[in-house]
Amino acid sequence: MKAFLVAVGILLLGLCAVGLLRVLKGPTVVDRVIGGSFVGTLAVVLLVLIGLLYERLEAFVDIALMYSLLSFIGTLIYAKYLSKKGVSDG
Numbered sequence: 001m002k003a004f005l006v007a008v009g010i011l012l013l014g015l016c017a018v019g020l021l022r023v024l025k026g027p028t029v030v031d032r033v034i035g036g037s038f039v040g041t042l043a044v045v046l047l048v049l050i051g052l053l054y055e056r057l058e059a060f061v062d063i064a065l066m067y068s069l070l071s072f073i074g075t076l077i078y079a080k081y082l083s084k085k086g087v088s089d090g
Contacts, residue, residue, distance in 0.1 A: 002053060009049050016042045033078055040071030 051060025
């Protein structure tokens with residue numbers, strides 16, 4: 001079971017790399033924000049996965065919930081900033 005969880009973790013890290021690539025090379029600001037949100041979501045899943053591996057799920061779920069809340073609030077703040085600035089897709 002642990003080998004499967006490690007394999008899933010490696011796959012998720014690869015997806016994080018794809019999301020970071022979108023953050024760094026995104027053609028628009030909106031793509032960068034979506035990429036950052038994607039990486040934040042994957043980080044939450046990775047935290048839960050690490051909790052399963054260390055058999056301390058209750059502690060890591062609390063950390064994952066706080067991180068997801070901070071990531072969500074950060075995305076909302078950035079979206080509010082972009083809506084006031086008037087960003088365009090092109």
